[in-house]
Amino acid sequence: MKKADLGIAAYLLCAVIFFIIPIPSILLDVMLMVNISIALIILFNALFVQEILEMSFFPTLLLFTTLFRISLNVSSTRLILTTGDPGNVVETFGSFVGGGDMIIGGIIFIVLVLIQFIVINKGSERVSEVTARFTLDAMPGKQMAIDADLNTGTINEKQARERREKIQAESSFFGAMDGATKYVKGDAVAGLIITFINLIGGTAMGMMRQGLPFADAIQQYGLLTIGDGLVSQIPSLVISLSTGILVTKASKEADFGEVLIKQLFGIPKVLYIVGATLIFLGIVTPLNPILFVPFGAMYIVVGRKMQQTAGIESIEEEVSEEETEADEIRRPENVVSLLQVDPIELEFGYGIIPLADVNQGGDLLDRVVMIRRQIALELGTVVPIIRLRDNIQLNPNQYIIKIKGIQVTEGEILFDHYMAMNPGYVTEEISGIPTFEPSFHLPAIWITEGQREKAESLGYTVVDPPSIIATHLTEVIRSHIAELLTRQDVQNLVDNIKESNPALVEELIPKLLGLGEIQKVLQNLLSEGISIRDLLTIFETLADHASTSRDTDVLTEYVRQSLKRAISNKYFPANEVTSVVTLDPKVEQEIMSSVKQTEQGAYLTMDPEKTKAIMDSVETEIAKLENLGKSPIIITSPIVRMYFKKLTEEYFKDLIVVSYNEVDSNVELQSVGMVTD
Template sequence: MTARMKSLLTMLGVPVGVVGIILLLVVPVPAPLLDLLIIVNILFALVILLTTMFAKKPLDFSVFPSLLLVATLFRLGLNVASTRLVLGEGYAGEVIAAFGHVAVGGSLVIGAVVFLILIVIQFVVVTKGAERVAEVGARFTLDAMPGKQMAIDAELNAGMISEQQAKERRAEVAAEADFYGAMDGASKFVKGDAIAGIIIIIINVVGGIALGMLQRGMEIGEAVETYTLLTIGDGLVTQIPALLMAVATGMIVTRSTSDQEMSSQASKQLSQSQMALMIAGCAALVMALIPGMPPIPFIVVGVGLIIASRRIAAGEKRAEAAKRIAEAMPPAPSGDTTEDLIEQMRVHALEIQLAPDLVDLVSGQSDDLLARVKALRRTVAAELGVVVPAVRTRDSIELPRSTYAIRVAGVEVGRGTAPSGRLLALGDGLEDVPGQATVEPVFQLAGKWVPAEMRHAAEMAGATVIDRVSVIVTHLSAVINQNAARLLSREDVRVLTEGVKQVNPSAVDELVPNVLSLAEVQRVLQGLLAERVAINDLPRIYEALSLRANQSSDPEGLIEAARTALGPALVAKHLDDGVLRVVMIDPALEQSMLEGLRPSEHGTQIVLDPSRIEQVIAALADTIRSVDSRGIAPVLVCAPALRPAVRRLAGTQADGVAVLSYQEATSAGSRIETVGVVRVSETIAA
């Protein structure tokens, strides 16, 4: 019951408060209640200001624009209620009277001047500045939104983040744009509140003096003193919270995203230069020598700055000494036991080598290279069904500066650069953005390594900006997909088979080891991976292998049997709006290829005249290129008996186009559209 009451109060608190504020505008309020509401108003503004100081980033206080509107409406309601008491009774409570006496300090002129200065500070300095910052922040945030969305899509497509993470990041980008857009409009509330406060003050002074003289029979001096005192007090109790809210508005829109609150961040950054504090302290001591200047304040401040400077310098020396000691310590002796030597001799399945200046990428933070590689391993496991071996990451003094290399089984298969302090910008229109021209290693896109501080300029130019870790992980993802067959070890197959046995024991018991050995199963799975076929549906693959192995254990036939079982899944990834667009082989040419089909130790091959083979390859490449130029990504279909041989024939000559058999293409029941036919002129072929 207590929890339900608390939830109900939390839910109804703001609506009831807003209704109460509306009532302030029309219902008279007694002076004691007005005193309480004024105190609540001041403390509410103070809490909001302090909350903005301790928020680590603006979105941590995303409700601020709505609170700003409520607080503004609350102050205006109090203004109306206090004006009603000032003009109607000549008394508006003890809080307003106390503020008026403190501000006046025995002189109405001094009080009025102080009050006017306060209004100028709020309206001209704080309010105008906050309004301008909010406007610029909203514009730049909205301009950068497409670039941020493209960067998220690029990381998602590269497999560096999951769909859920991409959804969360998109929501954060949208929330940031909404927040700054709301702040741009909310800043107008602060400006309007300041203007309304000035007008209400004028009305109170003029109307109060007129009422005092005409209705209450006061002398002009008495009326001026009474109503000016009340007006100044009334203005102070409303303008001070308004000033606090204006400062909070400026503070929330000028905050940058950080992992620390404002006080810690300011303390750390102000103390980063001991020379700046030393010069400021010496300047204070020099100013103490100027004739007529009070020396004691300057000396106290100057000595304090110098002491702080010396402490910072001492801390830097201790850190430098500790660093030198650590560098001077001899490295731990390498083990010379048999186990240590075997470990040093071991060839790692997957390895990333980094130049010494790139070691900062392995920082141990949540978004460093190691964390991203772990996420990539999970993504590959989900997409391909392969458990990628642990990626060894180490530095290499043999690599040029800013260079990384990716190795598979000890052999380098990829290399790229990732300069420190720079981001990769991909796209056109980067001529005016300073940076080092480069070519993206995976998709061979032209780009530039731009300084990190030029990120916004590159995004404004329409480029997609990618950080260094994303570049390396994207490259690693491409290498893993290209070498998945090599990375699948015998032990991996054993572990996968054990996993299948737990959920589908009959499929495993019928296959391993009674019909096929683990080595033969590995060969089949490697063949599937070599053609970019996911093996995550292992139960279905094992069932198809069991049926085929009873007839023949030929690896090519086993692979084709597994592909047939996975037919709908093979077709699904090539569908475009439910249509499979295919390139076929001319029937006459296909028949001649079937007649030339011969078995070999490496699988079936098409044995034709060499010149005719060259013509077939050229015709195939020309047809695929012609279809690609129309913006269509086709697959090549042929007779089931021809598919393995045609796939080997077209593997490198047709940009790795997928090759399906007629049986596979029709297994999903989707609509098929022929977009090209591979033909060889009979005159030339003769």
């Protein structure tokens, strides 16, 4: 056994033995000294410990110390009643601490018991009860916060597990403390009862066995009884105080004494007011001026010192921050931070800064947060952090959007103007500065605040500058969201669904597909604007078909067919006939005959002239849909869809290609043309 285990066992064994076997007074003195020292150790540990869980065994410790203290009470009672000599410690507490008078000692003892029982124990018990209840109520919220941090990649699995274990430990600790405070409360009651028993029994023993008069017997045994009560109640009071300190302690990171002194004497003007008040009381009232005036002056001097110290600390902190920044810049390792590439950046000229400055009423930051929420709900993926920064090299009203450090688009706004766009049916023109809407490159006009009401009444769509930037940023993110989906993002999504569907994830990853292959399927879906929120259906489909094919393009088609309800809901409005263009079976056959299969995947080897003829036909047919005000949608057979999409995506970026298997049965379609060669 370890030495610590032997020590604890000996401590508890002594407590049990003292209940049964009489011990000499000298050994009782030693044990009482040990009891007092342990109580002081517990007090100062509770005072200076920084984390409550560093004393997680405190409830058990309360039980041990209570049992040991009661066993000493029994031993001292036995010695008082049998020999009248309970040892030096008990006699000293009775004569010295009690003033050598039974009445004074009794009053001090009763006061100590009342302080412990009514003030400290009652408060500690209530705080423990409330803290246990609130800790238990807060557990679900804390667990959800940990899950959210884990899903977003803020923490890893190990850190999440450590945080969960800490929450469980805190809950168990405060729950145990709620019950353990009952030990201390019971100890105070037991001490009071034992003291009265000692007094009555000792007086009776003195009169009956030693023939002492009543007054001598009660004086002699009364002092010993009071000494016994004090020597047990003082350590009990110290441990009760430790309990109160531990359950009411708020600071977890700083030293308790330092924080307490700083909070109490940290505001100079408070010390000035207290000092002036004491001086006023010493001079104006009959209170002793020799006592009050020096103390008041001392508080004023301390307040002045605190004010000077605070100023010096502020200057030192500024200097330290500047030195730290300079050291960071000089560090050769800092070059590594320059290699970091932000996934999405929005840079703007100084004229747009008020839109991003909250202090100037700008709400661009809030709009960026809403963009991330909107994309998450719409496409089921987390948008990376969007970095906003000003760039003095840009024109004042210019902004640029970068993806992975490379500029992909730009725009320009007029800060104090509004953009008015004609939806197509407004005939009356308004004066303004001609421009183009940056997201969809539609013709527009910059108008002033005074023209806004008139433009809206005429039917123009009027947009403010922050909305223009937010819309542009949203469209850019939508068009590049597939390449922004990283393997770590996919891992976070997998971990999230694994909590509710572990069997599915274990079957799929990594037995059937690797993380990179799942990433490719999800990127294929996102690149065509298909939401991946329904991960359960996506993973179920992949698990069904990955055993027959690991071609990510083929697997994507299977997934799309499983998501046909979502695809139909996205492109084909309910209770409405949708106009589409179909693909000539002859063209489909030519496309399939041009497909070449390799180990790296399939690709088309179609004749350039044939490709041009098909693209010309596509352009003609989708023009028909656009003239009708409809989205360009082409319907193909399932096996051709992905190849036809690859063929056309370089020519027609916004073209929607859907297979017949991706159309829900209740959708009504109307063909307005056919793509031929």
